[in-house]
Amino acid sequence: MTYIRWAVPLAAAALLLAPACKRKKVNVAIDEETPRMLSVLIMADPKAEPQLVKGFHGIESSAWRWTEKQFTVALRPPFGAAQKGAKLTLKLTVPQPTIDKLKTVSLSASVGGLTLPPETYTTPGDYVYVRDLPASVLGGDSVRVDFQLDKAMAPSGADVRELGIIVFSVGLESK
Amino acid sequence: MTRARSAAWWIAPSLLCLVLYWPGMTAWFRGDDFAWLGAGIYNRNFHDLLVSIFGPKAQGTIRPLSERIFFMLGFRLFGLEALPFRIVVFATHFANLALAASIGARLTGSRSAGLWAVLLWLVNSSNILPLGWTSVYNQVLCGFFLLLALHFLLRYTETGERRYYWWQWLAFLAGFGAQELNLVYPAIAAAYTLLCKPRFFRGTLPMSAVSAAYVAVHQAAAPAPRSGDYAMHFTGSMLRTLGKYWSWSVGPTFLYSPLTLPKWVLPAGVALVSAGLLAFAVRRWIRGARVAGFFLAWYVVLLAPVLPLRDHQTEYYVFLPVLGLAWLGGWACSGVGVRGVALGLAAVYAAMALPTTIATSRWSHDISVRVRRLVEGVEVAHALHPTQAILLEGVDSELFWNGVLDRPFRLFGLDQVYLAPGSERRIDAHPDLGNVADYILPPGVVANALAREQIAVYDVRGARLRNITSIYAAMPLDTKAPLRVDAASPLTQYLLGPEWYASDGDHRWMPRRATLRMGAPDAPGRKLYLRGDCPEEQLRAGPLEVTVSVDGSTFPPAAIRESAFELSFPLPEALVGRGEMVVTVEVSRVIRPASDPRDLGLVFGTFEVK
Numbered sequence: 001m002t003y004i005r006w007a008v009p010l011a012a013a014a015l016l017l018a019p020a021c022k023r024k025k026v027n028v029a030i031d032e033e034t035p036r037m038l039s040v041l042i043m044a045d046p047k048a049e050p051q052l053v054k055g056f057h058g059i060e061s062s063a064w065r066w067t068e069k070q071f072t073v074a075l076r077p078p079f080g081a082a083q084k085g086a087k088l089t090l091k092l093t094v095p096q097p098t099i100d101k102l103k104t105v106s107l108s109a110s111v112g113g114l115t116l117p118p119e120t121y122t123t124p125g126d127y128v129y130v131r132d133l134p135a136s137v138l139g140g141d142s143v144r145v146d147f148q149l150d151k152a153m154a155p156s157g158a159d160v161r162e163l164g165i166i167v168f169s170v171g172l173e174s175k
Numbered sequence: 176m177t178r179a180r181s182a183a184w185w186i187a188p189s190l191l192c193l194v195l196y197w198p199g200m201t202a203w204f205r206g207d208d209f210a211w212l213g214a215g216i217y218n219r220n221f222h223d224l225l226v227s228i229f230g231p232k233a234q235g236t237i238r239p240l241s242e243r244i245f246f247m248l249g250f251r252l253f254g255l256e257a258l259p260f261r262i263v264v265f266a267t268h269f270a271n272l273a274l275a276a277s278i279g280a281r282l283t284g285s286r287s288a289g290l291w292a293v294l295l296w297l298v299n300s301s302n303i304l305p306l307g308w309t310s311v312y313n314q315v316l317c318g319f320f321l322l323l324a325l326h327f328l329l330r331y332t333e334t335g336e337r338r339y340y341w342w343q344w345l346a347f348l349a350g351f352g353a354q355e356l357n358l359v360y361p362a363i364a365a366a367y368t369l370l371c372k373p374r375f376f377r378g379t380l381p382m383s384a385v386s387a388a389y390v391a392v393h394q395a396a397a398p399a400p401r402s403g404d405y406a407m408h409f410t411g412s413m414l415r416t417l418g419k420y421w422s423w424s425v426g427p428t429f430l431y432s433p434l435t436l437p438k439w440v441l442p443a444g445v446a447l448v449s450a451g452l453l454a455f456a457v458r459r460w461i462r463g464a465r466v467a468g469f470f471l472a473w474y475v476v477l478l479a480p481v482l483p484l485r486d487h488q489t490e491y492y493v494f495l496p497v498l499g500l501a502w503l504g505g506w507a508c509s510g511v512g513v514r515g516v517a518l519g520l521a522a523v524y525a526a527m528a529l530p531t532t533i534a535t536s537r538w539s540h541d542i543s544v545r546v547r548r549l550v551e552g553v554e555v556a557h558a559l560h561p562t563q564a565i566l567l568e569g570v571d572s573e574l575f576w577n578g579v580l581d582r583p584f585r586l587f588g589l590d591q592v593y594l595a596p597g598s599e600r601r602i603d604a605h606p607d608l609g610n611v612a613d614y615i616l617p618p619g620v621v622a623n624a625l626a627r628e629q630i631a632v633y634d635v636r637g638a639r640l641r642n643i644t645s646i647y648a649a650m651p652l653d654t655k656a657p658l659r660v661d662a663a664s665p666l667t668q669y670l671l672g673p674e675w676y677a678s679d680g681d682h683r684w685m686p687r688r689a690t691l692r693m694g695a696p697d698a699p700g701r702k703l704y705l706r707g708d709c710p711e712e713q714l715r716a717g718p719l720e721v722t723v724s725v726d727g728s729t730f731p732p733a734a735i736r737e738s739a740f741e742l743s744f745p746l747p748e749a750l751v752g753r754g755e756m757v758v759t760v761e762v763s764r765v766i767r768p769a770s771d772p773r774d775l776g777l778v779f780g781t782f783e784v785k
Contacts, residue, residue, distance in 0.1 A: 028551040030633070031641040032559060037649045050568055050634050050643045051650070054597060074650045141649040 037076040037142055040171025051075065053144065057161055064093070067164040069152035073145050077138040078174045086138055086172040088145065090129040093166040094121040098153060105165065106150040112137035118150075133172070145170070184286060188272040188293040192306070193265065195297060195532065198540030199307035200265055203257045203547035207310040209581035211246035212255070216586065231397030240352030241313035255550070255586060257543075260309045267315045268306060272297070274322035275498055281329050282371075282466045283506045291521075292498070292505025298525050299501070300428040300532040301494040307539040311491055313354040318495050320350030321360055321477075328364055328379075332372040340378065347382055351389055356495070358386040359476050366472035370465040404607055407483035416482050424474070424497045425449050425524060427531035428490040434530050444527045451520040452500060455507045470506075473499030546578035552633070552640035557589045560631040564591035564624065564666055566616060568643060569636035572603045580609050590680055591664065595632070595647075596621060613781075616666065617657030619694075624666045625652075656755040658694040662707075662779035676773060682708070686774045688761040695753040696746045696784050703758065705742045707780025709735045712766050720763035721777070726756045732763075735777075746784065758782060 041048035043056075043065045055071025078086055088109065098105060099122070107129055108118035116131040137143060152164040193200065204212065214227045228243045236242075245263070253259045272293045280289030296302075305314040327343035330336070343364075350357030361382035368376040400406050422430055426445040459467035477496040481489075504524070507517035549567075556565055570579060575594070584592045593616035602611050616624075624630035625648045632647040633640045660667050662675070663683045672690035675683060703725065713719050718734040723744055730744045750756055765774040 028548070028555055028639070030552045030555050030559075030639050031637075034642050034645040037646045046637055047641075049636055050646050053650070054600065076649065140651075142651060144651040 037074070038171075039076045039078045040169060040173070041073060041075070042169045043167055055147075055164075056167070057163075064166050064168050066161065067147070067149075067167055068162045069149050069164050071147050071164070071167075073147075073170050074142045075145060075170070075172045076142055077140070078172055080174055081133075081138040081172065082135055084175050085135045086133050086175060088116070088129075088131045088133050088171075089173055090147070090170045091126075091168040092129060093126050093168070094124050095166055096124040098163070098165065099124045101153055102151045104151075107147060107165065108150075109145055109147045111143055111145050132175075138172075143172070184276070184290055185273055187290065188276060188297065189269040191294065192268060192272060192297055196265075196302065196306040196536055198536045199303070200261050201258075202261065202307050202309075202540045203543040204255065204260075204309060204550075204583070205543045205546045205577040206308070207581060208246070208308070209583035209586065211242050211310065212250045213582075213586050214243055215247040215250075236355065237393065237397065238313050238352065238354055240349070241316040241354060242310075244352075245312060245316075246309075250586070257309070260312075264306065264309060264312050264315055267312070267319050271315065271318045271322055274319070274326050275502075278322060278326055278329060279502045279505055281333075282469070282502065283509070285506065285509045287509035288502075288506040290505070291508040292502045295504045295508075295521060295524070296498050296501035298528050298532060299424070299493070299497050300528050300535060301423065301491050301497055303428075303532060303536045303539055304491045305494050307536055308543075314491055314494050317350060317354035317356050318498075320346050320353055320357060321363065321495065324350065324360055325363060325367070328367065328375075332368070332375050344382070348385070355389075355393065356477065356480055358389050359480060361386050362476045363473060366476065367469050370469050370472070404487040405484060406486070408485040409483050410485070412485040413482040416485060416488060417478065419488060420478055420482075420493050420496070421449065423490065424493045424500055425452065426527045428493075428535070431535075432527070432530055433534040441527060444523050448520050448524045448527075451507070451516065452503055455513060455517070456503055458513075459506075467503065467506075470499045470503040473502070475499075542573060542577050545574055546583075548639065549574060549578045549635055550583045552635070553584055553589065553592060554587050556631060556633055556640060556642070557584075557587070563628070564593065564630045564664075565589070566593050566595050566621060566624075566630050566632045566647070568595040568598075568632055568634045568647065569601075570594050570598055571601045574635065575602045575611065575614075576605065576608065579614060591666070593666075596653075612659065617659060617694075618653040619655050619657045620664075620666050620670075621647075622652040622654045623669055629666055656692055656694040658697070658785065659781060659783040660691060660693045661781050662691070682778045682780065684773065684778055685760065685762075685776045687765050687776050688759065689776070690757055690759045691782060692755055692757055693782055694784060695750045695756040697751065699748045699751055701746050701751075701784050702743045703746055704783045704785065705740075705744075705760065705780065706783075707740060708738055708778040709740055710766065710775065710778070711738060712768065713764070713775075713777075714738065716764065719777075722761045722763075724759045726750065726753075 035047065038048060038051060041051055044059060044063050046059070051074045053072040053074055055068040057066040057068075059065055088111065090107075090109075092107075094105060104120055104122045106118045106120040109116045109129070109131065111133055114134070114137050119127075119129050121127060149164045152162050155162055214232075215224065218224050218227055227247065228239045229237060231237050249260050249263075275296060276289040276293045278289070279292040280286045283289070304311045324343045324346035327339045327346060331339035331343060347357070347360050350360060361379055364379040364382060365376060368379055422445045425448040426441055430441050430445070432441060456467040456471055474496045477499070478493065481492045504517070504521060507513055508521050510517065553565055553567070565584075567579070575598075579592075579594070582592075584590070594611075594614045596615060596618040598615055599611050604611065621630065625632075625644070630644075631642060632644045634643045656670065657667075660670055662671065663678050663681055665678055668678070670692045674689040675685055677683070703723070705723065709719055714736070718736045720732045720734055721742060722732045723730050723742070725744075725746065728747060733742045733744075735742070760777070762776040765776050767774055
């Protein structure tokens with residue numbers, strides 16, 4: 001009966017305390033401010049993430065992202081772009097391991113069916129890929145920009161990801 | 176022993192438990208928890224209640240006390256407040272620690288041995304999930320009933336008082352409500368009496384009959400799977416599995432350490448502790464202490480039921496068995512003569528296990544915090560947009576398998592939560608657990624829902640949910656007809672013909688004939704799959720004939736014989752590249768129940784081309 005002597009007061013205490021534990025209305029904060037689409041995507045900014053349509057890996061060193069062989073972003077044409085056109089700018093790094101393994105890597109892009117001239121990188125370093133875009137492809141609320149590399153490092157034991165180049169930012173700038 | 180020392184002896188293990196596993200105490204829900212929390216939300220009558228308490232679920236398990244009643248009652252009393260659940264889990268384990276210490280002391284004749292045993296048990300990293308994930312409460316409660324029954328058996332053999340024998344029976348029978356592992360208790364009782372108190376051995380035999388009956392009834396209600404991860408393999412693999420579990424028992428789980436160690440360190444540590452333990456057991460056995468054999472028997476007997484699960488090895492499967500080794504180790508640590516060596520080996524064991532225990536306990540807690548942010552964030556979003564579905568962008572593998580798969584949102588009445596198109600690229604596939612595609616809204620449906628303002632889009636990647644509906648609406652989205660149509664969803668209503676009845680939340684009825692538009696196959700060799708339910712009332716008149724046609728071409732009729740159905744039809748190559756196609760479904764008869772004046776054909780379900 002010793003057990004019951006302990007169990008009864010414990011159960012009674014639990015029942016008395018139960019209502020105090022009843023869950024209050026949830027009041028967690030969420031960000032309801034609906035932001036506009038960005039014209040320039042800084043890779044370190046998590047807010048840019050929804051516009052990275054595909055082909056990007058996670059943020060590294062709070063600054064940059066590796067891409068896959070193909071990668072795509074959605075960008076808001078800047079003010080006046082529908083009349084004057086805009087400049088597509090991609091800030092990137094071709095790292096030493098990419099050149100060691102692939103020797104050269106070519107980057108090309110297409111916007112709204114328009115293919116932009118490619119650029120070939122033969123040495124490691126920082127580069128800016130810049131191309132003029134005509135007003136005719138910048139009419140809507142957003143444009144899709146598809147980038148393509150001719151080669152990428154295949155997934156391996158050291159890294160299970162497909163690795164292309166390192167990107168810091170991509171954007172459309174007014175002319 | 177003074178009063179203070181006695182109090183410390185009882186309380187110290189619980190305090191250490193709280194300190195070591197504090198992240199578990201403050202954890203939220205995740206994964207299977209949501210399935211159990213929602214087990215009773217659709218109950219309409221007493222029969223439903225009985226089914227939700229005793230019906231076989233998840234690999235055919237029937238655990239009314241530790242899963243069904245625990246979660247259903249807890250959810251009714253506390254909703255999604257996790258703390259009361261966690262308090263119950265820890266309180267039960269405090270009782271386990273007290274019982275384990277007491278049993279250890281009685282069996283070895285040393286209170287110090289009992290205390291050492293529970294300390295060694297607590298250090299083992301198999302405690303992390305039982306103490307950190309509410310779904311694994313079944314292990315903790317099963318341990319409670321096993322230890323309670325053994326405690327009463329010891330009291331019975333010590334005093335000869337019959338009432339303890341019957342208390343033991345009561346604890347044993349209650350244990351079946353916690354976990355099927357309870358069925359091994361008769362073997363535990365038999366091993367103890369046979370080795371230590373042979374006079375009482377016969378009294379344990381009737382319990383074996385109860386376990387045998389339990390196995391027979393359980394097997395009839397929920398036959399053991401013959402294939403898949405939970406299939407049993409009575410082969411040499413059992414020894415390999417035993418070896419693996421042994422290494423997780425005397426070292427860290429998965430032989431994983433968060434520390435950077437040379438490769439040989441953990442295997443060497445495991446070998447050292449194993450040799451010490453076994454040598455101590457043999458030494459005691461030779462000196463006539465048969466209880467050393469009982470401690471090893473506890474380990475093997477409690478592990479035996481999971482050894483045939485070759486393809487499903489789980490860290491917490493050693494949680495209860497390892498207590499046998501902890502009793503043995505605790506005894507060595509308290510004994511004269513070998514104490515120094517034993518304490519040294521205990522230190523080696525703790526040095527191997529503790530970093531894993533601490534790091535993994537934190538990891539498990541942090542997942543639950545991420546899940547809480549998601550689930551409570553969606554609850555708030557739903558309150559702000561009560562008429563809209565919610566689309567989640569940025570869900571990764573960890574968040575999906577722990578916070579989306581079991582549809583926690585239905586616990587606050589929200590069925591319409593989807594993942595953004597492309598989410599499958601961020602989520603690892605585990606077909607044995609579920610199909611990610613079932614949760615993803617096709618781009619065409621998203622574009623339509625955005626245009627009609629039927630959906631709010633949230634980015635879940637940051638510290639809190641962020642409404643990105645306007646960004647998402649401006650994104651270029653593929654607007655072609657989807658290859659998968661969830662007929663129940665209000666968001667796909669625009670694809671359905673006018674014949675369909677209104678959605679009933681998670682399903683939608685069709686009359687005798689219904690049509691819908693969907694994407695045509697993008698490559699040859701694709702099939703059209705229809706999934707849904709056929710009411711029992713329909714099937715009473717025999718198999719139901721279903722005729723399906725696509726863009727006017729009719730397939731040979733198919734017959735539905737069981738309530739839950741999946742039909743498939745090979746699609747003609749001529750449809751490839753057509754973009755969109757019209758599917759027509761017609762059933763040979765309809766029902767009109769007394770409670771519903773409509774002509775009812777079939778319940779859907781999904782239509783999918785793949």
